[in-house]
Amino acid sequence: MFEKIPKPVARRLAIYYRVLKEQSKNGAETISSSSLGRMLDLKPSQIRKDLSYFGGFGKRGTGYNVIDLMKSIEKILGIDKRWNVLIIGAGKIGRALANYPGLIQDGFTIKGIVDVSEKKIGKTIDEHLTIEDVAEMEKIIRERKIEIGVLCVPSDVAQKVLNSVIQYGIKGIVNFVPKRLKAPKDVMIEDVQISLSFKALSFRMVNSER
Amino acid sequence: MFEKIPKPVARRLAIYYRVLKEQSKNGAETISSSSLGRMLDLKPSQIRKDLSYFGGFGKRGTGYNVIDLMKSIEKILGIDKRWNVLIIGAGKIGRALANYPGLIQDGFTIKGIVDVSEKKIGKTIDEHLTIEDVAEMEKIIRERKIEIGVLCVPSDVAQKVLNSVIQYGIKGIVNFVPKRLKAPKDVMIEDVQISLSFKALSFRMVNSER
DNA sequence: TTCTAATTGTGAAATTTACCACAATGAGGT
DNA sequence: ACCTCATTGTGGTAAATTTCACAATTAGAA
Numbered sequence: 001m002f003e004k005i006p007k008p009v010a011r012r013l014a015i016y017y018r019v020l021k022e023q024s025k026n027g028a029e030t031i032s033s034s035s036l037g038r039m040l041d042l043k044p045s046q047i048r049k050d051l052s053y054f055g056g057f058g059k060r061g062t063g064y065n066v067i068d069l070m071k072s073i074e075k076i077l078g079i080d081k082r083w084n085v086l087i088i089g090a091g092k093i094g095r096a097l098a099n100y101p102g103l104i105q106d107g108f109t110i111k112g113i114v115d116v117s118e119k120k121i122g123k124t125i126d127e128h129l130t131i132e133d134v135a136e137m138e139k140i141i142r143e144r145k146i147e148i149g150v151l152c153v154p155s156d157v158a159q160k161v162l163n164s165v166i167q168y169g170i171k172g173i174v175n176f177v178p179k180r181l182k183a184p185k186d187v188m189i190e191d192v193q194i195s196l197s198f199k200a201l202s203f204r205m206v207n208s209e210r
Numbered sequence: 211m212f213e214k215i216p217k218p219v220a221r222r223l224a225i226y227y228r229v230l231k232e233q234s235k236n237g238a239e240t241i242s243s244s245s246l247g248r249m250l251d252l253k254p255s256q257i258r259k260d261l262s263y264f265g266g267f268g269k270r271g272t273g274y275n276v277i278d279l280m281k282s283i284e285k286i287l288g289i290d291k292r293w294n295v296l297i298i299g300a301g302k303i304g305r306a307l308a309n310y311p312g313l314i315q316d317g318f319t320i321k322g323i324v325d326v327s328e329k330k331i332g333k334t335i336d337e338h339l340t341i342e343d344v345a346e347m348e349k350i351i352r353e354r355k356i357e358i359g360v361l362c363v364p365s366d367v368a369q370k371v372l373n374s375v376i377q378y379g380i381k382g383i384v385n386f387v388p389k390r391l392k393a394p395k396d397v398m399i400e401d402v403q404i405s406l407s408f409k410a411l412s413f414r415m416v417n418s419e420r
Numbered sequence: 421t422t423c424t425a426a427t428t429g430t431g432a433a434a435t436t437t438a439c440c441a442c443a444a445t446g447a448g449g450t
Numbered sequence: 451a452c453c454t455c456a457t458t459g460t461g462g463t464a465a466a467t468t469t470c471a472c473a474a475t476t477a478g479a480a
Contacts (some may be wrong), residue, residue: 009437
């Protein structure tokens, strides 16, 4: 359907989406690639090229209609529908994500959170989600039609847990475990490794003369 | 000192570091670029090139000494010393980071956490850190020699808070706020935007045939 | 000592990504 | 209807990054 999309493009589209949402709240009707570029420290030409992979959304002389472009990016990113998400592991990160507004507002519905710990099972997070038993995971995934799993378990069991959820039919993983996991290629894994950002920062601070 | 380093290299070094640490715990003495590559799904040549920017750490025919390479990467990344960190904002993310083992183990000492909310100030997180008043922030930063700030405040105040902490002398920021922040170029900002990863995953799931 | 097998370090090629420059287009004014 | 100004969409080029390919080196065996 489309020509090949450079990998960094999807991530930037999500950034554009954020700004467009904000701008539409502020009542802006149109936005130009140069004003977007100024807000995001990106070259206008990059923004135009990114968008042009998916079609011509702009109008010459005027720029882009904020609402229309927002809707178009929603479609491209696949967040025009809602995704059912299960959080696996109710440690600090798992619990923090359990009702993270940024996710809920943008197309992701947290349908549950599971853990192994007897102590945690049954506890309620923010009067809204109750931690369930990992043993119920297959049932939860199948009945609630979970499509995305958020992996927040200890490193040493991560691959095992991943293998299970794949068997139960999950097709996408956001992986917070600091480990490279193996999965069939029809299962998409997106790694989030917070501690890498700290180390990258440290590197830049130490080597800032470069 | 060094030739120009491609931007993705620092992040990969942090990944290599993680594996080396694990391998050294398992008692491995040496490791080759190809075995590292297999573990991380990277081409061995990439690993060798990445390392070669900083010197020749390996021995032909044998590979790399695990401990030595680990120590070398620690130096390169600047985590051979400890960094003093202040968490700004005691919302979900801030509290989750407050004693995140991944950070504490790898060179970052959380020296405090501050918030504006009367309700939160004074509360203790994991019997270990007490949430302090943002009003005390200047004093905290100067007295505890804070070098890195972790920004976990609401979007609308982020730039203002950032401006303050920069005045108080902070030189590095890990920014969890979904917004591009402006700072003088001697202040390093590393963005962590969890919701982008979810959207990138959604994109890949929707466009997986590509 | 000499041979063999393993593995690095690195210039050069290939690939990927970003950027530029400009023709094409649309809106608004005269 | 025509001119002017702003801005897009895009082919081509430049820059950045990855990958290849191979000489150089080391360890160990014969």
